[in-house]
Each structure stands twice: as structure tokens, then as C-alpha cells.
Amino acid sequence: MASEADQYKAQGNDFFAKKQYDDAIAAFTKAIEASSAPNHILYSNRSGSYASKKDFENALKDAEECIKISPTWVKGYTRKAAALHGQGDLVGARDAYEEALKLDPNNAQAKSGLKSVDEAIANEAAQDGTTPDMGLGGMFNDRNIWAKLAASPKTSAYLADPGFIEKLKRIQQNPAAATQEMMSDPRIMQVMAVLLGIDITMPNGGTNAEEAKDTPMPDASKPAPSSSSPSSSSSSKAKEPPVKDELKEEDEDTKKKAKAEEEKAKGNKEYKTRNFDAAIEHYEKAWDLWQDVTYLNNLAAAEFEKGDLEGCIKTCERAIEEGRSLRTDYKVIAKSFGRIGTAYHKLGDLDRSIEYYNRSLTEHRTPDVLMKLRAVEKEKMQKDVEAYIDPEKAEKAREEGNALFKAADWPGAVKAYTEMIKRAPGDARGYSNRAAAYVKLLSFPEAVKDCDMAIAKDPNFIRAYIRKANAYFTMREYTKCIETLNDASEKDTKHENYSEIETLRSKALSARFQAQEGETEEQTMERISKDPEVVAILQDPVMQSILGQARENPAALNDHMKNPEVRKKIQLLVAAGIIRTR
Template sequence: MADINKKKAEALKCLGNEALNQEKFEEAIGHYSEAIKVDIDNHVLYSNRSAALTKAGKYLEAIGDADKAIHLKPDWSKGYSRKGVALCNLSRYEEAFEVYSDGLKVDPNNEALKEGFQKTKGFLSGPGNSQPIPSPFAVPDMMQKLQANPKTREFLKQPDYCAMIEKLKGNPNDLKDMADPRIITTLGVLLGFDIRTPSAFTEESNSHDMDTDTQQPQTFPGFQNASFPSPNPPENSTSESTKNVNSEALEEKEKGNAAYKKKEFDSALSHYSAAVELDPTNITFRNNRSAVYFEQENFDKCIEECEKAVEVGRENRADYTLIAKALARIGKAYLKKEDEENALRYFNKSLSEHRTPEISKLIVEIDKRMKEKERLAYINPEVALEEKNKGNAFFQGGKYPEAKKHYDEAIKRNPDDAKLYSNRAACYTKLMEFNLALADCDKCIALDPKFIKGYLRKGSILLAMKEPTKAVFAYQKAMEIDSKSEEAQKGYRDAMMAEGNDPEAVRRRAMGDPEVQAILNDPAMRMILEQMQKDPNAVREHLKNPQIAAKIEKLLECGIIAIR
């Protein structure tokens, strides 16, 4: 079954590669996603999907897949390269620089990593080799943003406005045109807020499920000392109207927060919806509305609202922590729907925006659960028996590597069958892999302490490893199960003989005898033994004491001491 899944994943990967070469990016993403479903731990598939996502402009998702590839295979350079490219496309050069640096530690001669390292280094011209804050007039998607906004879309029809934009693209610090209200509006659109709008307000809610922070206006150092004239707008101007609308929206949000705390979710939903209507560009209002849907267990609606929140947040350059919160809530909703695969996907997306201990822990727990479910789903005693019989046939034919493969598969199919470990231990013994054979014997004994074959195999392996004392104990255990077992008796005799030829082995076994331990732990006996070592003639005196003589005789029998 495992081989079939791998072949299916490989076929889907090839389809994805073909679609990617033809620049059919969404189709490629689909093929890679299907391949991942059948081969979830294949790092190459995540790397390839990361490449397709980057080509499709889905950079954050590409980072998530690159992270997964790195997690699965930390010593593989391409995962770092994929993540670096995606980060560069988001102009996150400091992070990309660190990723390329980490990749070069793994593969110092990788040309793609070297090139990425040098490229990102060139962007770090700020203080202490930091990344300078880019000009809003130099972002790659500037014209798309201006076209998307109703106000600036009209401005673009005016030739003098277009000329000013081109000038500021070339030199963003040229402030001569900043007195023009159109440029002030443009700056607000590019930075994701209205410059003339109050920036923030204080939240009093302590709810962890509800978003209580608002979008903070970003600052741009190139304009921090600029003087912005305040033109006299006509009565009922857009500026005053916007202020009033935002004020009303914030009021509705506050009412929603109060209702949410009281668990009056219908009322909270009504107020948050009113806030969204008044200011549809604020991600926080949508995040709060999604929290209500979550509490009402309307998880599909919660997911839909969060996805819209992410879309709105990206369009308006919301703080990355707010976007991370929306993505995390999608993951939690999927978790409630018992869709762990999608939950894991969105938690990884959230983590690529903002790392929090809670989400990191959830990812580890879900990943562990998914692997355990996959393992349990794979168990099939009937198939295990078939694989065991195939392994036995190869073993009898002397084809031990082939036999081991079938025993491996049998154990995966039925990991609680002690006999399978015993069979594989025999196979490992033939392959001279004694440590692995011994580990399988211990597993066999742990699963079934009454299965004599486990002890017999262990005894023979220990003899082969020249551990006769341990072999003696293994055969003793076998004889406790079946005192008439000829194999156990013969093994015990062989181990005792081998031990007799190894004084150190005898001594080790003797030290395990409680009576010997008691003698050696007796301070008076230790003093006598030290005296005997210094003066051999002192033995005669001590042997006159029957109690001491008995103890010395016991030590002599066990080989702990010798008298010459």
C-alpha cells in the first residue's frame, strides 16, 4: 500500500511539474496538494508547491510550505531557497537574509543560496545592516492599489496627477507636491489608512477570543518631518464625513465588545455588523464578528468571515498580527470541524505571519495526532500475516535483506505481534546487525513476556556479542518458562562455559548476587580484604573465624577474590 501511495504521489508530482513549466500555476498547486494527501511527509512535494505558490503570487502560503519542507528535511538546501524567494517577493529582506544564511550553513556551496544571500544583503542598508523602510511610492503593486481605490482611480485620469506620481516614484523625498490634497490622499491609500483620520483608541476589553486592537497607522520616515498644509475643505467634506463614519464604527464596535463579554452574541453580532458597514476596510471589525460566529459554533460562517478579514487586511496593509489572528481562527474552526489537515494548513499560515507559542504548540499536537491516526489506519493483521509469510519464504531461501523488508511491513501492519519482532531479530542476526536484533528481542519480550523464543534468540545474540553473563540470565528466563526446553538448557550450558573462560564476565555476574553485594558492603569485611591485600599471611588468622571464613569462601567461589 505504501509503495502504491508513493507511486501515485510521484505521478501527481509529475503532473504538477508539467503544469508549472506551462505556467498553469493553480493547476500545479492542485496536483501538488493531491500528492501531499497521499504522501504527507514528502519534503519535495511541499517544496514544489511552495514554488508554484510563489509563481501564483501567494507568497505567505509559499512560506508556509517552505517551512514545512525545512521541518521535514532540515539538511536540504532547497527548502531554504524557496522560503528566501517568497520572503523577497514580500520585500521582507531581513528575514530572507537570515533564511539564506541558515541555508548556507547546510550547503555552503549552493549557488542559489549564495546569489540570494548577496541579493538580500544589498537591500540591508539601514542602521546596523537593517532593512530600511521602503518608500510607499516604490512598492511593486502601487499602481494596482491606486486603481483599486475609487478616489485615486479618478485621480489617475488627470495628467498632472500622473506626472506628480512619476516624480515621487523617482524621488520620494521631493515634497514640493505634498501640498496637493490628492497626494495626501494617495499616501493614505498606499500606507493603508487615512492620514487625516484619528489613528487609534484605547480598548478596555480583556477578551482573548475577541480582537480588541485596531489597525494602527504606519509611519514613513521619509515624510516624518514634512509639513502637511491643511487645505480648507468645503462644508460636508469627505474628510469630516470619514471622521464621523469612523467614530460611529468604533462606537458600534465598543457596544459589540460589551455585548460579547456578557455572552449576548446576537447583540454583539448586530453591533459588529454595523461597524463593518460603516468601515468595511477595518480588519478588526471582521475579526470580532468571526469570533461571535465561532462562539455560536457557526464554523463555516466563521471561516468565511476570517478569509474576508485577511483579504481586507492585506488590501489595507493591516498589522501582520491581526492577519495572523484571523488565519489562526480559521485553523481553530477547522479543528472544531475535525478537519485537522486544513487546521494544520491555516495554523502554519498564521505562524508565517506571526509566531505565537499557542499556535506552535497546536501545530505540534495536530501533526502528532495526524501521524498516529495514519499509523493506526495502516494496521491490518491479515496483511501483516501475508507479509510475514513472504518474509519467512525469503528467510528460508537465504535472502535476508528481502526477508527483512517484508518483516518491516508486517510490523507496520501489526505492531503488537511479538512473533514478528522475533522473526526480524533472526533476520538481523543473519545480517550481523546484532544491536538491532537485540532491540527487536527486547521489544518481543516486552510485548509477550511468556514467549520463550524471545529469550532464546536474545541469549544466542548475546553469546555472539561475547556477553556470556547476560546470555546466562536470558537462558535462565527461558528455563523459567519451560524448564524442559533442550534449547534453553544447551544455551545456558554454553553461556556458563563461555563465562568460565572470561574471569571478568564471572566477576560481573557475581556482583549481581545479593549475598556478594552484602559482603562487599560490610565495612568490617572491606577492612579485612584490604588487610589481606597488603599482607597475604593475614588470611590464616581471619580463616580461624567461621563467619569470616564463610564469607571469604563465598567470594572465592564467585571469583571475586583469589588467594595465591
């Protein structure tokens, strides 16, 4: 007969299949509450239900609880990744999928999820968060913008208004905002006219409150000068801006920029064919013709691919310096910092690489650079761990830990064994010894984790299995205790630990089916009769046949006990009181 938790779980699965996610969540919640011990599968199922209804916050919480209960179960990490992806944390989702693939490199779900996240990251990096500027970007990022506005009598007075200056700077950062600003402030239209070299007439006064207060137009309140007044005519001519000179200068700038773009295009073509020397030459010409930091970034990229990492770093530093003076978009400067980080990574200077990746993210946060930063940080951590390894010092730490353990200084022993683990992370004894110290400190979950690590390092380390089983026994997790002892028996091929394993197994079986506090004998037998494992054994046709033979001929049971699997099942029935030995 299925347990109450199993019944709720089955209901939840049925609701999920019908896409009734709220009902599924309710059923899985009841199953979790009815379970005698934390069940990672139930939290995983509820996480999937939450994710299906786009409640990624609760989906993430359940996925993390699932991982906490069973750190080696792959699906917990794919659940976490899916929830993070749903929240928009692409880097976090990628990390979770990578953790899943560490546990199971061939897991199809993790591979598919990782591919999906990588595609999303690539799309985000390609878009780079920019908004089409309708061709206004080049105009407002003209390096001579302030000089042109100051030289024109139509806009020079605007520069005395700090608020208007800030408005122009905002447009430089987001040229697409110019259209909106133009609707609320006609001065933007006048600025555009001056930058384009065209003449427009602004109305006197105006209804815009900001214009009336801050930007009186030149001579707007004065009568037009008489054409018969020589002095007025002369004065007016003297104050007129050199329109032809400005137009000529702008025409020359346009030609220079066009030539620079031609050189950039040639450089890109050479770059794609991996002719980096020629690409560098074209990018340098482009920069000489027109100071656009993008050309320097392209130049640095070519130097990087060529293998001139020091040259790449210097060019990027120059791009940052020039970019600051030219008030270049922070996203472009961020790319310069990021490329320096990549160059230092290639040079093996991980500290400098991390520094410059962080500086790039300070300018502009992108998933691409954040992923590179995470990768370098992991690499540095691994190298630091490897640099700390020292077998001789590890042995000294083990001896110190043993001495402290015998002196009943359990915290000191934990500290010493931790040092041993750092000095020799591949030695299973360090984890096993620390587990023993944790047991003395009554820190049983930590002891179990250390035993798992010891077993992962050395699957044949029987002592780690026995310590783990003892921890479960003390925690009254008798089923897990018995399962661990079964694993130990399989590994103990020489039966060197047979007596210890069987003694503990017998104790765990008895404790599992003994009467609980305040429980009558009838209640105990009812609980035992509903135990899933007992029910499964009694419903097994093979076991039914063996038990039938035993009823007719008790001696036949001894022959069946030679089979390890049958022996385990019979021992469990004996402990449960189903089979009487006398």
C-alpha cells in the same frame, strides 16, 4: 575499588556542586573517555554542566547522545528540553518534555519544565512580536491614504518616487519606524501633516539630498503671484485643495471608526458571556461602519465558538480577501488562516487543517500556530497508522517473512516483518522476528531496539529477552547480556527456558572474565579484581559471611545457592576465578 571512570565522575559531580562548570565538563569528558562502554549518565551530567554555563549548543548535543544510548531514560529528554528552551526553541522544548512525560507521567521535573515553556509560549503569543507605534498605526494604515496624498498638491509629487512609496509601505508594516524615517526624510512630516489635515510650511530647497533631488515643492522656484493679477488669483484659487471638504470627510471617518469600536466593545462583552449571536451582530455592525479586518476575525471567532464552523471558515476567507485589498498587516491575515486551520481540525479534515496552518505560518510564524500544526500532524500520522492496521494482512506478512528467513533472504525478511509491524503494531512477534533477521545481517543495535519494542509490547515474551541477550553477547557487551538474562529468568516463572538462559549466562560470565588479547595472567587478575561488580560482592557483609562459612564447610554453599540472588553472585565469583569449584 572504583573504576577510573567512576573516579572522574565523582570529581565532576563535586565540581558541579561547587558551580565550577568548566572543571566539571573536563572531568565528565575524562570519565566518558575512560568508560569501557557508552554511559548515558555521563553525557547527561556533562549536558547539565554545559547548560549551567549557557552553552546550550553543546548541552543539546550531549542530551541527544544520552537519549541515543538510553532511549527510555527520562532525564535525557528533560536535558534536551532545557537545552532547546535555552536556545529559544520553545516548541522543540515542549515536544521533548512531552516525550519525557510519556515515559514517566508523574515526573515532577518534566511537569515543571512543560509549565515553564507553556508560559513562555503564552507570553510570546501575547506580545506577538509587535512594537508600540505611538499612535501612528491608524494614521498610516488609513484605507484612504493614497487618495489623500494624491489629492494634496503638497504630497502628490511624492507618489512619483517608487523609493518613497516603498518607504511608506515599510512604515505601514511598522508604524514605529515613522519617527526614524522622519529624521532622515522631511517628506514624512509633510505626509503626516496631510493625513492629519493640518498645514505646515516646508522650507524652500532644503539641505536633504533626497528631498532636493526627488521632491521639488510646488512653486518653490517661482515668484509669488501678484495680488493685482486677477488671472493669477483665479488660477491659484482653482488649484487650492478643498481643505474644508477633506477635514469634513476625515471628521466623518473618525466618527464612523469610533462607533465601530463601540460596537466591537459591545461584541467583546457579549462574547465573554458566551452570547455569541449578539456578539456576531455587534461585530457585523462594526464592519459595516468601518472596514477593519480585526472585526471580521472577531466575528469568525464568535461563529467558531457558536459551532458554525462553515460560517467561521467563510468569514475568515472574506477577511483574507478584504485584508489583501486593504493592505492589512500580515499578522492579522495570519490569524485568519490560523482560525481556518482550527475550524477544519474541528471538522475532522486534518489535511485542510494542516494546509491552512502552514499558510498562516507563511504569513507570520508564531509558537501557538506551530504547536497546533505539530499536534494535527501527529494526530494525522496516528490515524494513518490506525487505518493501515489489518490483522489478516499482518499474518500473511509474518508467514512471508518466515519463508524468506528460512531461505536466508535476510533483507527480504526484514521488509516483510516491517510490513507485519505496520499492519499489527501491537504484536510483539513482529519486532522479535525482525530482530532475528537483523542479527543475521549483523545489525546488532537495531536488533536490540526491536527486542526492546517487543518487550514493551509484551513484557512476558521470553524469546525477545533471549534474542536481546544473544545480540549483546555477540557485541561483547557481556554485562548487559547477563542483566538481560537475569530479567528473562524473573519472567520465566515456569522455567520453560531455564536451560537456554543458564547456558548463555554461563558463556557470558566466562567471556566477561577471560583473558583479553595480549593480556598476561597477572594483568587479567588485576583487571578482574578492579571490576565494580566483583568489588561490590566482596565488600557485601552478607556475602562475606557466606563465603566464610563456605571456607569452613563447602557443603553449606549449596544451601545458599537456593537463593536466586546469592546464586547469581556466587556464579559471577566462580566465573571470575575468585571461587574455585575444584
